[in-house]
Structures are given as structure tokens and as C-alpha cells.
Amino acid sequence: MASRDPPIYEELSEPECLALLERAPVGRVGISIQALPAVLPVNYVVVGRDVVFRTVPGTKLDAATTGTVVAFEADHYDPERRDGWSVLVRGVAHEVTDDAELAGLRALPLEPWALDGEADRFVRVTTTMMSGRRIRRRHGARVSG
């Protein structure tokens, strides 16, 4: 199946990565929980070249995103066209505490994945690395069989 229309891979520039991140509805955070890797989905916004999401205090995600190095990923894949993209961000996660920055973030359309409590925190991932790639097909259309 794959050999009939082999995939073409393209590395994405940081502006391309940011443009794709701006329009994906959900991302995933790669963290350590009990010293083992874990992945949890989040709603997020892009601020500059950083990623911001909300967490609920007391949750595993909240505990794992205080001053630690995390990964953030978003992707999209079209099963009909068999093309897609993915972006990986790596950075240090920290709680936003500055009042002015918080006021700005609260004005953004950003909800936590699930608000399982009352209070919540804004976590900003200060980007240290960003990479992305696109996969597409030469014929750009569904290959039957």
C-alpha cells in the first residue's frame, strides 16, 4: 500500500510550526509521572513562541509542570489523503504568576481540558527547541487498495 505512493517528508521551519500550532485545537504534553513518561492532552494557546495551557492544582499534570522540562506536541493527519504534520516543542514549564501576564492570558479563549475543580493555573512552556515535519503524498489523493 505504502509503496504505491511513497510519502514525501519535509522539515518545517519555526514560522511554519507556529502557524500550524495556532490552528490545532488540542495538543499533548509529554511529562514524567512517577519517573515514567506520560502524555496528556491539553487545550492551549501560542504566545509569542511559547505554549500556554491551564492546569488544575492537585492534578498529576499540574504537579508535573512546575519548573520541569516538558515536551509539547500537536499533529494532524488526514486518513483519506494520508498526509499530515506534527510539531514538537521542548521547553521549561512554569506557572504564570505575573498579574499583567495573567490578565492577558485570561482574556484568551483558553479552557482547561477538563475543569475538575474551581481554581486553576496557567502554565507557560518557555520554548527552547521547536521542530516539525510534514508528510505528503506525491499524488496527493487517496490510493485505493
Added chain:
Amino acid sequence: MSPSRLVALSAEECLSRLGRVHIGRISFWDDDGPAVLPMNYALLEDDVVFRTASQTVIRAARDGAEMAFEIDGFDPLYHGGWDVLVRGRAELVTDPAELRRCRALPLEPWAGPEPDQVVRIRRQAVSGRQIAVTAG
């Protein structure tokens, strides 16, 4: 915004959802820190298997790295969502019979055109959550 809460999914429900989805994300630590990468996958005896040509992923699997695997679904209209997380130890599939079974699965590598390997995550734990939106 309606109040919502997370409800745990049973292991059976998690495996059922893993059987219906074809793209997930692996996560592991490479030399520079945590990484999350999308993967086309299939199930072999309820374990996640995938093909990859990424040398970083192959090395991690050869070393028996702890790996997480995640799938999720999201409904923007109703703010509904769910996710399933598998955790276990990665290994390269080298047994010829097992390799044949894996190669027969509908797997396509996401990585480049280099020769690929088959990786299996020996499942140690599976958990899942669903957002239950309550009338509010």
C-alpha cells in the same frame, strides 16, 4: 462554560478504543529530554506495535526504554473529550514469527524512507479518562 469532570475509563474500554484508532503518540526521554511523536500503530495481543525508521526511537526501544503511548478524541462543539494512556517498556521486535505477524498488520511508518524496525510496547498499565459535561 458548563462544569465538567473527568471520569475514569475501564481497562476494557481503553483497549476497545485503542482498537478503533490508528494514530497515537509515543513519549519517551531521548538524550535531550522528553519527546512526543505521532505514530501509526496497531495492536498485537493488546500491546501497541508500530513501525519506525527514527534512529532515536529505535535506540530507545533497543535499550528497553520506558515509553508512554497516548490516543485521544475531542469534540469542540460540546467540549467533550477523552484520552487513553498506555505505559510500558519498549522493545524491538526481532523474533521472525512475531515480526511476520506485525508486518501483516496495517502499519505505515511516519518516519523517513530509511529501513524501518518494528517496536512493541510491553504494556504494564493502561488508563483512560472521559470528560463528562454536566448540565450547568
